[in-house]
Amino acid sequence: MNFKNRVASLLVLLVLITVPSLAYAQESAEPASNPTSSVNDLIRILESEEARGALLDRLKAEAAAQESGEASDANSTIARQVAEQTRAAAEQIVDGAEAVWSGLAALVVMFSDPSLVDFAEFRTLVINVILVGAGLFASYLVLRLLAHPLQRSLDRRAAGRNWSIRTVLVLVATIIDILTVALAWGAGYLIALQLVGGRTGQMDINQTLLLNAFLVVEMIKVAMRLFLQARFPNLRVLPISDLTAAYWYFWLARVVSLIGYTFMFVAPILASNVSEAAAQAARVLVMLTALVIGIVVILQNRERVRHVLSSRAATGRTDFLSRSGALLAGIWHLLAIAYLIAIFGVWLVNPTDALPFMMAATLKSGVAVVVGGLVIAFIGRFANVGLRLPDDVRARLPALEARLKAFVPRVMQIIRTVVTIGVIIAIAQSWGLIDFLGWLSSEAGQRVSGSALAALVILLLGFVAYLAMSSWVEYRLNPQFGSIPTSREKTLLSLFQNAFTIALVVLVSMLALAQIGVNIAPLLAGAGVLGLAIGFGAQKLVQDIITGVFIQLENVMNEGDVVSLGSLSGVVERLTIRSVSIRSLDGTLHLIPFSSVDTVSNMMKGFSYHVAEIGVAYRENIDEVKEAMQEAFDLLMQSEWRDMIIDKLDMHGVTAFADSAVMVRARIKTVPGGHWATGRAYNEFIKQVFDRRGIEIPFPHVTLYMGEDKAGGAPPLRVRNDAGSKEDASEKPALITDPD
Secondary structure: OOHHHHHHHHHHHHHHHHHHHHHHOOOOOOHHHOHHHHHHHHHHHHHOHHHHHHHHHHHHHHHHHHHHHHHHHHOOOHHHHHHHHHHHHHHHHHHHHHHHHHHHHHHHHHHHOHHHOOHHHHHHHHHHHHHHHHHHHHHHHHHHHHHHHHHHHHHHHHOOOOHHHHHHHHHHHHHHHHHHHHHHHHHHHHHHHHHHOHHHOOOOHHHHHHHHHHHHHHHHHHHHHHHOOOOOHHHOOOOOOHHHHHHHHHHHHHHHHHHHHHHHHHHHHHHHHOOHHHHHHHHHHHHHHHHHHHHHHHHHOHHHHHHHHOHHHHOOOOOHHHHHHHHHHOOHHHHHHHHHHHHHHHHHHOOOOHHHHHHHHHHHHHHHHHHHHHHHHHHHHHHHHOOOOOHHHHHHOOOHHHHHHHHHHHHHHHHHHHHHHHHHHHHHHHOOOOOHHHHHHOHHHHHHHHHHHHHHHHHHHHHHHHHHHHHHHHHHOOOOOOOOOOHHHHHHHHHHHHHHHHHHHHHHHHHHHHHOOOOOHHHHHHHHHHHHHHHHHOHHHHHHHHHHHHHHHHOOOOOOOEEEEOOEEEEEEEEOOOEEEEEOOOOOEEEEEHHHOOOEEEOOOOOEEEEEEEEEOOOOOHHHHHHHHHHHHHHHHOOHHHHHEOOOOEEEEEEEEOOOOEEEEEEEEEOOOOHHHHHHHHHHHHHHHHHHHOOOOOOOOOOOOOOOOOOOOOOOEEEOOOOOOHHHHHHOOEEEOOOO
16 A cells, blocks of 8 residues: 555544544534544544554554455456456446536526526627637638648659658648648737737637647648648658548548547537536537547448458468458458447546547557567568578588478467467556556466466477487488498487487476476376376287387397398388388388287398309309309409408309209308399399300200110100191101100
């Protein structure tokens, strides 16, 4: 409680205590009206120990009540503040309506009962005001006519000039306009002093009100003509059409004249000659007329403004301004009408201080909207243009830019939402709908805002930690910088990244919830119970994880290895703690849980072998075949594949006698995974050397053997042709004999 409130409360308590004390002392029936008696009674109370104790007890009780009221006000919620403001506004609107009705009744009574008004004096007042007004506006009209050729000349000179010359000409035209108003105002003062004032040389206060109202209203119109010059388009600041400028100047000039002359001239005259209620009635009627004019203007421009607001979205743009414009296109007129009605209601609630309040609230709201719009536009432009990292950073961390581009739009959306909420709160604070700053300075507000800020900081630090860890892993896996990572390093770093991400998400979530007041102890206990339930209910999952852990510890396979898991073979693309993903030769991706893996066959562990099983005809010389195979290997060592070979040719010799060929085997040792490409190249060289040497690589065939006697003779083979007649077949038998 401030000092003024404490003094007022003390005085009220003194009066409350003094009145019963005076009654008890059998003083006069109206002691409060006698200050001397009240002071004497107060002295007697202070001199009496019993009365002084009673006074102190009542003062302490009142102080405690006041402090509790202050505490309740400080801890009141925003919803309660809004309810209280709404109730107060409704009560003041009712009081204002009653005042308007009283003013209209006073006017009716004044004109119905001539005895209440001195009509002779009233007639003199009206005549003097009419004379001054006629001279004032006639002088202004003449000066406008004289200034019109000068402004027309300036308008012609401004056509086609650059912005600097046009600015000078616009300033000159505005100065001429201001001088016109000032000279007319001075002429009005001369008329009021010399002609109407007569011999006394004095002017009435009512004439002064008219002159001051004229000066203020016309100066506002000068500022309006600076932006909405309807007659001289080249001197117009705003780039709008002549029809639009004339339309808006017509309505704005009439609203300004109506409100200005009523508030600065008509209402003060009614307040001084009739009653304050009559003046308030005139003000309310004029403001209601201005409200109706504003609503009519809004409805007349409904479609035009709707088209302008939706034009950006109609071109296919999807930024925040385009979406906001498309959203407001259909409801802007309702918001504008509601805004005008709100201004009228605020003014009706507090007519004395409403105009400065409305101007300040409107200015603050406009600043909040402009600042919020600029922030949102900047954020939208930043998000749409995209993030571009330096070339050296992109070379070291190729995936960082893509990762930031994936996260930045989400962060920007959150920032846009926060800025929008801030603008709404600032507008509500400007119009007195809520006391957000007061709530923010209270204990509850500081606690809530501090918790929210701490939670946001934790989330931000968690994101930075994730970004740092991912960038470090990416840098370690980048073969262009530092040492080339092995398959083992790729696998372990990938597993570490996954595990760190999960742990970080859980930790950051728990800390953020704890900061905003959520008790995380039940969550931790529930997580333990849930983990135990999963352990009992999902035995297959537990088996997957345990098997995967041992496979990783034993380093059986890593990313990039070619493995065979049961009936499936392919390249390991991804390893997790639970499963392995392999891609087969035809491009199919297989996800295999570790619990279903019985055997892992890694074809790229340490080194590889290409086993060459060459089949040659039985008639070939084996030594010559070995020489040809060695020659093919020598040609392979002279080719581009020599870097994959890490040892000389390992010749095994004849390994099997097949049905159609003799199998001769050799083996080539290569780097891990190089045996497939090396084997294909070696087969090509084998074919070339065997063709040049005439070594036959037989295809599958069957040899028909008829047998032979001890002397080596073979019986003839009789072949019977059944294609012709029996006679022809018997007469011309087909006889096959041994060539020897």
